[in-house]
Amino acid sequence: MRAYAIGDIHGHLDKLEAAHALIAEDRARCGDDDAPVVHIGDLVDRGPDCKGVIQYLIDGQARGENWVxxxxxxxxMMEMFLRKHPMVDTQLLIDHNWLHPRIGGIDTLASYGVEVPEGIRTYQLHPKARAxxxxxxxxxxxxxxSSYRLGDLYFAHAGIxxxxxxxxxxxxxxxxxxxxFHQSNVDHGPLIVHGHTPVDEVTHYGNRLNIDTGAGHGKxxxxxxxxxxxxxLLGAGGREKVVQEKPLFPV
Structure with a gap:
């Protein structure tokens, strides 16, 4: 069973399109037009074209691409902020929200043409953002x-x-x-494919595979x-095997 997967995107439409081009090349080499392409999440924030990323994915799925x-x-966080009554994700640090400089919501709104002046209150910004x-x-x-299961693979943004x-x-x-999740070396059953926590290179830990290589930080x-x-890993030269970092489920 074959599947393709793409790591965290963070508003980089050009890099997303390049990733899909690499997948198309691999499909052509192995003659597989049916394997799904799983996008591991974090479509938005920090990058320059969050709006374009969402539209690209909507358009692809609408024309029948086998994309998850x-x-x-x-x-x-973006979806919760843009609800009729804005909400802050309960998993955030107590003094953070989607518009905190470290999060990237300001960059996302900029891609929709919305400026976020310093000191603006949520009740002032929210109607403009929602419109x-x-x-x-x-x-x-x-x-x-928030998850996708395919045979012996289980995909989730952060993990389980x-x-x-x-x-x-x-x-x-x-x-x-x-x-x-990161500290667990138990067998989860399927291989867990995830992102969320950037690594220098795609890393296989035996029970999980981390594919977030830092697009949210310019990588x-x-x-x-x-x-x-x-x-x-797919690159200009084709496939490069991701070697398992350590023995599976060490004693």
Whole structure:
């Protein structure tokens, strides 16, 4: 069983298009037009064309591309802010919100033509932001799934909570978890494919595969092909095997 996956995007439409071009080249080499392409989430924030990224994905799925697009924590924060009554994600630090300089919501709104003057209050900004972001984009974010299962693969933006059955995972964990998941060396059943926490290069840990290579910090968007539990990074020269970092489930 084969699947393609694309790491965190963060508003970089040009890098997303380049990732899809690499996937198209690999499809042509192996003659596979059916394997899904899973986008691991974090479509928005920090990058220059968040609006363009969302529209690109909407258009692709509308014309029948076999794409799966998952909800990341940044997508969730944007959707919650743009509800009729704005909300702040409960997983954020107490003094943070979507418009905090570290988060990237200001960059996302800029792609929709909305300026965020320093000191503006939420009640002043919210109507302008909601009017500028098309309802179709808001609905799209609201309806993104938070996980996807394909045979021996399980995709989620941040990961899973170890010990909890996969069909009982909470969205808070699927979008936000870090420490408990990263420190676990237990067999989760399927290989967990995730992003959320940037690494220098796509890394295979045996029970999980991290494909976030830091687009939210000006680095690359990685595209991978997965066959069984093995993964290859796609590049200009074709496939490069992602070597497992350490033995599976060490004693």
């Amino acid at each position: 697009v998952l909800k990341g924590n940044h997508d969730r 500028a972001v098309p309802e179709r984009h808001r609905d799209y974010l609201a309806n993104l799934p 909570r170890p010990g909890v059955p996969l069909d009982q995972q909470a969205e808070d964990d699927l979008c936000w978890i870090r420490k408990e 690359a968007i990685s595209a991978v092909v997965i066959e069984g539990r093995d993964a290859w």
